[in-house]
Amino acid sequence: MTLVLGGARSGKSRHAESLIEALPAPWRYVATAQAYDDEMRARIAEHRGRRGAGWQTVDAPIDLVGAIAGAPAGTPVLVDCLTLWLTNLILAEADIAAARAALAEACRRTTGPLVLVSNEVGLGIVPDNALARRFRDEAGRLHQELADVATHVVFMVAGLPMIVK
Amino acid sequence: MTLVLGGARSGKSRHAESLIEALPAPWRYVATAQAYDDEMRARIAEHRGRRGAGWQTVDAPIDLVGAIAGAPAGTPVLVDCLTLWLTNLILAEADIAAARAALAEACRRTTGPLVLVSNEVGLGIVPDNALARRFRDEAGRLHQELADVATHVVFMVAGLPMIVK
Amino acid sequence: MTLVLGGARSGKSRHAESLIEALPAPWRYVATAQAYDDEMRARIAEHRGRRGAGWQTVDAPIDLVGAIAGAPAGTPVLVDCLTLWLTNLILAEADIAAARAALAEACRRTTGPLVLVSNEVGLGIVPDNALARRFRDEAGRLHQELADVATHVVFMVAGLPMIVK
Numbered sequence: 459m460t461l462v463l464g465g466a467r468s469g470k471s472r473h474a475e476s477l478i479e480a481l482p483a484p485w486r487y488v489a490t491a492q493a494y495d496d497e498m499r500a501r502i503a504e505h506r507g508r509r510g511a512g513w514q515t516v517d518a519p520i521d522l523v524g525a526i527a528g529a530p531a532g533t534p535v536l537v538d539c540l541t542l543w544l545t546n547l548i549l550a551e552a553d554i555a556a557a558r559a560a561l562a563e564a565c566r567r568t569t570g571p572l573v574l575v576s577n578e579v580g581l582g583i584v585p586d587n588a589l590a591r592r593f594r595d596e597a598g599r600l601h602q603e604l605a606d607v608a609t610h611v612v613f614m615v616a617g618l619p620m621i622v623k
Numbered sequence: 624m625t626l627v628l629g630g631a632r633s634g635k636s637r638h639a640e641s642l643i644e645a646l647p648a649p650w651r652y653v654a655t656a657q658a659y660d661d662e663m664r665a666r667i668a669e670h671r672g673r674r675g676a677g678w679q680t681v682d683a684p685i686d687l688v689g690a691i692a693g694a695p696a697g698t699p700v701l702v703d704c705l706t707l708w709l710t711n712l713i714l715a716e717a718d719i720a721a722a723r724a725a726l727a728e729a730c731r732r733t734t735g736p737l738v739l740v741s742n743e744v745g746l747g748i749v750p751d752n753a754l755a756r757r758f759r760d761e762a763g764r765l766h767q768e769l770a771d772v773a774t775h776v777v778f779m780v781a782g783l784p785m786i787v788k
Numbered sequence: 789m790t791l792v793l794g795g796a797r798s799g800k801s802r803h804a805e806s807l808i809e810a811l812p813a814p815w816r817y818v819a820t821a822q823a824y825d826d827e828m829r830a831r832i833a834e835h836r837g838r839r840g841a842g843w844q845t846v847d848a849p850i851d852l853v854g855a856i857a858g859a860p861a862g863t864p865v866l867v868d869c870l871t872l873w874l875t876n877l878i879l880a881e882a883d884i885a886a887a888r889a890a891l892a893e894a895c896r897r898t899t900g901p902l903v904l905v906s907n908e909v910g911l912g913i914v915p916d917n918a919l920a921r922r923f924r925d926e927a928g929r930l931h932q933e934l935a936d937v938a939t940h941v942v943f944m945v946a947g948l949p950m951i952v953k
Contacts, residue, residue, distance in 0.1 A: 463781060465746070465910030467928020497918075578780070580630030581795070582747020582912020583755045588662075590913045598632020598781075605781035613780045615908070615943045615952045616793060616928075616935035622780045628946060630911070743945070745795030747912020748920045753827075763797020763946075770946035778945045787945045 459565055459572045461604050463622075464614030466577065471505060471538055473612070473619055474573045481534045481571055483512035488525045488535060490518055490543040505538070519546045523557075523564045532570045540576035540604075544596055548589075554596050558603055565607045576601060578613070624730055624737045626769050628787075629779030631742065636670060636703055638777070638784055639738045646699045646736055648677035653690045653700060655683055655708040670703070684711045688722075688729045697735045705741035705769075709761055713754075723765050730772045741766060743778070789895055789902045791934050793952075794944030796907065801835060801868055803942070803949055804903045811864045811901055813842035818855045818865060820848055820873040835868070849876045853887075853894045862900045870906035870934075874926055878919075888930050895937045906931060908943070 460477060464470040478485045487509065493499040506515070518525035522543050529535045537543075547557055565572060578601075580594045605611045605623065612619035625642060629635045643650045652674065658664040671680070683690035687708050694700045702708075712722055730737060743766075745759045770776045770788065777784035790807060794800040808815045817839065823829040836845070848855035852873050859865045867873075877887055895902060908931075910924045935941045935953065942949035 461781065465908065465928065466914075466924050467910060467932070469928075469932050497921075578630065578911050579913050580632060580911075581743050581745075583744050583750045583759055584631075585913045591662075594631050594913055598630065598634075601780075602632070602634050602782035605783055611781055611783060613785070615931075616791065616941055617932035618935055618941060618952050620785070620943070620950070620952055622783050622785055626946065743795065745797060746908050746910075748909050748915045748924055749796075756827075759796050763795065763799075766945075767797070767799050767947035770948055776946055776948060778950070785950070787948050787950055 459568070459608045460574070460610040460612065461601070461608040462573060462575045462612055462614065462619075463578045463601060465581075468614040469617030470575045470577075470614050472508070472617070473614060474536055474538060474575045475509065477573050478534045478536045478571070479512070484533065485513050486529045486533050486535045487513050487515045488518050488522065488537045489515055490522065490537070490539060490546065492519045492542070492546060519543070520550060520552070523560050526561075526564045526568055526572065529570065534571040534573075535568070536573045536575070538575040540574055540600060541579070541597060544593070544600060548593060548596070558600050561600075562603050562607050565604065574604060574608075624733070624739070624773045625775040625777065626766070626773040627738060627740045627777055627779065627784075628743045628766060630746075633779040634782030635740045635742075635779050637673070637782070638779060639701055639703065639740045640674065642738050643699045643701045643736070644677070649698065650678050651694045651698050651700045652678050652680045653683050653687065653702045654680055655687065655702070655704060655711065657684045657707070657711060684708070685715060685717070688725050691729045691733055691737065694735065699736040699738075700733070701738045701740070703740040705739055705765060706744070706762060709758070709765060713758060713761070719761050723768055726765075727768050727772050730769065739769060739773075789898070789938045790904070790940040790942065791931070791938040792903060792905045792942055792944065792949075793908045793931060795911075798944040799947030800905045800907075800944050802838075802947070803944060804866055804868065804905045805839065807903050808864045808866045808901070809842070814863065815843050816859045816863050816865045817843050817845045818848050818852065818867045819845055820852065820867065820869060820876065822849045822872070822876060849873070850880060850882070853890050856891075856894045856898055856902065859898075859900065864901040864903075865898070866903045866905070868905045870904055870930060871909070871927060874923070874930060878923060878926070884926050888933055891930075892933050892937050895934065904934060904938075
């Protein structure tokens with residue numbers, strides 16, 4: 459299991475895809491994005507357009523655990539991305555601590571290759587609004603818990619992976 | 624002397640505590656936090672609750688130099704965190720350059736183990752308001768000056784230390 | 789060619805200057821800054837005051853390609869910084885993708901030592917306003933394209949370079 463962290467446009471998705479595509483197809487792409495507006499739709503289309511044959515896309519805006527557990531044994535799985543999943547959970551007023559623990563447990567149980575992508579959002583000035591502060595706290599907690607389970611953690615800078623673990 | 628940098632919820636405090644707790648007790652915890660509101664009170668309580676026996680807490684919202692110099696010789700000292708100390712100095716309209724130089728000098732003189740924790744806040748978009756811009760400039764200057772004195776500098780990502788120095 | 793990335797006040801300019809000053813003078817400083825206000829004027833003056841004899845300054849708020857291509861063969865060139873150049877391009881409503889490709893090509897063709905400085909701005913919370921989101925997306929794309937061309941990439945933390953490539 460590999461956790462790919464990094465900022466906006468740091469090449470996280472591309473790096474994660476290259477890790478999966480180095481393995482035999484088919485590959486499972488677990489998409490957490492929900493298109494709320496045109497900007498998001500354009501981003502989703504750009505990401506999908508980049509992926510070629512060999513990829514099977516599964517949408518999992520909320521039930522990420524089911525999507526990971528439901529992949530055929532041994533199939534390489536890419537989750538892109540945890541940040542949007544967390545956003546969806548917060549908007550759905552879900553129990554974040556329980557969802558985090560369930561995801562970590564699903565990661566522990568998976569026997570096939572698993573790559574998870576997430577945005578690092580905690581390195582700027584403290585945000586003005588409480589929701590943004592809560593979001594970055596929850597993202598930090600999630601990253602720590604998954605990094606503990608992961609065998610590899612990378613921090614992307616300008617498209618290049620820095621090895622964290 | 625070790626400088627522990629990282630973003631929000633990146634595991635800075637926990638890592639710093641583990642560095643100190645690897646040494647013989649008692650340990651001195653120098654707390655710079657001032658509780659202005661409920662959110663801050665909750666964070667302080669969470670941090671205190673995590674620390675076990677063996678820790679002696681000293682509050683030093685402004686006089687960090689005195690708290691470091693006043694620790695019994697050889698006692699391991701943890702300062703958590705520089706970001707809040709800098710905030711307190713700015714609110715008190717203190718001379719930041721002088722305070723920074725005095726802290727660096729106190730760090731140079733300390734003979735016992737010393738671990739300082741601080742938030743990296745300069746990796747987001749330029750903030751709209753001038754105070755936030757000033758704060759991140761001052762934080763950057765402080766980190767550079769202390770990193771120069773430190774024997775070890777780590778940058779935390781998802782609870783894991785990346786070695787900077 | 790070296791790409792020096794980092795946050796606000798992380799010691800990017802100082803590190804880049806030290807890389808160039810390790811080579812024989814004269815050195816060319818390509819400045820992209822335009823002084824829109826007093827805060828910016830103060831920053832420019834501080835940076836200029838730090839540079840000593842041996843430096844020739846060329847202003848290139850927009851035509852960075854011309855400034856790099858126009859340097860005498862073999863002269864070490866420092867570009868400080870790409871973030872402001874990108875800001876100038878966006879304000880001028882230029883074709884960013886074309887400018888990015890032209891800059892990468894100019895970097896590929898340069899035979900002398902070249903150091904480029906840029907701010908990492910994508911590691912905070914998603915900004916509220918669309919222009920800031922566009923800026924950080926474009927900065928990320930620019931960094932990825934230049935990092936691909938560069939022989940060395942460093943990420944500055946507290947004045948210290950972490951080797952990315």
